[in-house]
Amino acid sequence: MPIRLDDRDACFEQDFQNLLGAKREVSEEVDRVVADIIAEVRAQGDAALIAYTSRFDGLDLTPQTLRVSEAEIDAAVKACPPEQLAALETARARIEAYHLRQKPQDAWFTDEAGVASGWRWSAIEAVGLYVPGGTASYPSSVLMNAVPAKVAGVDRVVMVAPTPRGETNPLVLAAARLAGVDEVYRIGGAQAVAALAYGTAMIAPVSKIVGPGNAYVAAAKRRVFGQVGIDMIAGPSEVLVIADGSANPDWIAADLLAQAEHDVSAQSILMTDDAGLAGEVEKAVIGQLATLPRAEIAGKSWADYGAVLLVADLEAAIPLVDRLAPEHLEIMTAEPERLAARIRNAGAIFIGGHTPEAIGDYVGGPNHVLPTARSARFSSGLGVLDFMKRTSLLQCGPEALRALAPAAVRLAEAEGLQAHGRSVTIRLNL
Numbered sequence: 001m002p003i004r005l006d007d008r009d010a011c012f013e014q015d016f017q018n019l020l021g022a023k024r025e026v027s028e029e030v031d032r033v034v035a036d037i038i039a040e041v042r043a044q045g046d047a048a049l050i051a052y053t054s055r056f057d058g059l060d061l062t063p064q065t066l067r068v069s070e071a072e073i074d075a076a077v078k079a080c081p082p083e084q085l086a087a088l089e090t091a092r093a094r095i096e097a098y099h100l101r102q103k104p105q106d107a108w109f110t111d112e113a114g115v116a117s118g119w120r121w122s123a124i125e126a127v128g129l130y131v132p133g134g135t136a137s138y139p140s141s142v143l144m145n146a147v148p149a150k151v152a153g154v155d156r157v158v159m160v161a162p163t164p165r166g167e168t169n170p171l172v173l174a175a176a177r178l179a180g181v182d183e184v185y186r187i188g189g190a191q192a193v194a195a196l197a198y199g200t201a202m203i204a205p206v207s208k209i210v211g212p213g214n215a216y217v218a219a220a221k222r223r224v225f226g227q228v229g230i231d232m233i234a235g236p237s238e239v240l241v242i243a244d245g246s247a248n249p250d251w252i253a254a255d256l257l258a259q260a261e262h263d264v265s266a267q268s269i270l271m272t273d274d275a276g277l278a279g280e281v282e283k284a285v286i287g288q289l290a291t292l293p294r295a296e297i298a299g300k301s302w303a304d305y306g307a308v309l310l311v312a313d314l315e316a317a318i319p320l321v322d323r324l325a326p327e328h329l330e331i332m333t334a335e336p337e338r339l340a341a342r343i344r345n346a347g348a349i350f351i352g353g354h355t356p357e358a359i360g361d362y363v364g365g366p367n368h369v370l371p372t373a374r375s376a377r378f379s380s381g382l383g384v385l386d387f388m389k390r391t392s393l394l395q396c397g398p399e400a401l402r403a404l405a406p407a408a409v410r411l412a413e414a415e416g417l418q419a420h421g422r423s424v425t426i427r428l429n430l
């Protein structure tokens with residue numbers, strides 16, 4: 001059973017802190033394993049990739065078969081049912097339209113001192129996309145990673161995705177083709193992250209790695225940060241549903257399970273001011289679990305990490321939501337917009353009972369790669385800006401330089417940096 005907390009109980013604050021502190025993805029053991037894997041890939045390159053893929057994914061590869069060939073992608077596209085390809089194209093077009101609006105503007109202006117300045121955005125040259133594939137395959141995550149990369153103008157988009165026992169969902173490859181991915185490798189886990197970061201004989205390194213994955217992937221991204229950029233920590237999925245008595249308990253249960261079925265480490269939480277609704281949702285979860293093919297995963301996630309939080313009133317829920325900083329927040333209350341406007345920390349907000357998070361997973365338009373493990377306090381979902389960087393620009397003519405020089409020279413003196421001062425004054429014949 002999931003834990004139940006009530007903000008009217010004396011022990012609530014302690015129990016809530018325990019909930020916040022529960023480690024679902026970063027264990028020292030996982031981190032130790034990941035450190036060894038990264039070291040091994042750096043030392044042994046493709047041989048290590050092949051050995052780990054055999055061990056963790058049950059797939060025997062050679063250096064030549066690490067990469068998925070264009071012919072295999074052609075065959076995969078042909079193997080996909082047309083209605084699945086059409087759904088994929090619907091999703092791609094909607095994701096592209098949403099992300100096109102995120103494209104940033106360059107700027108160039110001259111101020112009152114006659115100094116011209118501004119900034120210019122440019123795409124990162126080579127980016128690695130991690131597409132999870134351990135217990136489920138994610139064509140939708142291919143689109144969510146690759147479409148904004150292409151909108152940003154990334155030259156080389158490299159995708160890695162594990163294929164346990166060599167079984168590939170053809171729609172994953174079709175999505176890669178549709179979104180314009182340039183290279184696809186059938187590797188996953190920490191070893192794939194290490195290969196993207198450091199390169200091997202067969203895989204040229206990239207400058208940034210993005211995308212979600214399990215605890216091993218999240219730990220590896222943390223470890224390679226600095227060698228390459230990373231987007232965020234997008235680990236095991238989470239949903240927090242805030243609901244009042246007006247909400248439908250069956251809908252809530254379905255949404256809690258939709259997240260729980262991702263991973264035994266996923267987390268689904270219900271927060272409500274209605275104890276009757278809480279009980280009905282718990283009952284509905286048990287009923288719906290019985291009919292789910294992934295009941296084992298979803299049931300374990302719900303039992304180990306699920307939670308039902310009772311609050312005296314919904315006003316009290318707002319600071320608790322901000323402290324939880326969930327990946328996904330669903331609001332099913334009488335006035336969901338009012339509550340949504342007051343939340344600061346959430347990766348994505350789904351407003352009203354007719355906006356299930358699953359619509360956002362596939363075809364809503366916004367990105368489904370979102371910060372987990374409370375990192376929505378300081379980071380955002382994947383977007384076009386993650387694939388770009390900003391260069392600042394500055395230009396002075398003789399008059400502008402003369403206008404700025406005195407303050408610059410004084411600051412150089414204050415910092416004891418003579419050469420700095422001279423590099424200004426030498427241009428002014430002072």
Ligand SMILES: NC(=O)c1ccc[n+]([C@@H]2O[C@H](COP(=O)([O-])OP(=O)(O)OC[C@H]3O[C@@H](n4cnc5c(N)ncnc54)[C@H](O)[C@@H]3O)[C@@H](O)[C@H]2O)c1
Pocket residue numbers: 033056057131132133134135136138141162187188189190191212213214215216217234235236237262263265266327368369370371372
């Ligand atoms: N936040 C998001 O945007 C988002 C989106 C989609 C999926 N997800 C999450 O992505 C995750 C997908 O997980 P997954 O496991 O299905 O696929 P995955 O691709 O993330 O991980 C599979 C890999 O994990 C490695 N691994 C497994 N057990 C290992 C072990 N004992 N030691 C070392 N390495 C090991 C293997 O290399 C394997 O290839 C889920 O947690 C899901 O919730 C998150």
Ligand SMILES: N[C@H](CO)Cc1c[nH]c[nH+]1
Pocket residue numbers: 138140141236237238327361368369370
């Ligand atoms: N809910 C996941 C993000 O946490 C994304 C996803 C992909 N497919 C289904 N769901």
Ligand SMILES: [Zn+2]
Pocket residue numbers: 237258259262358361
């Ligand atoms: Zn999902």
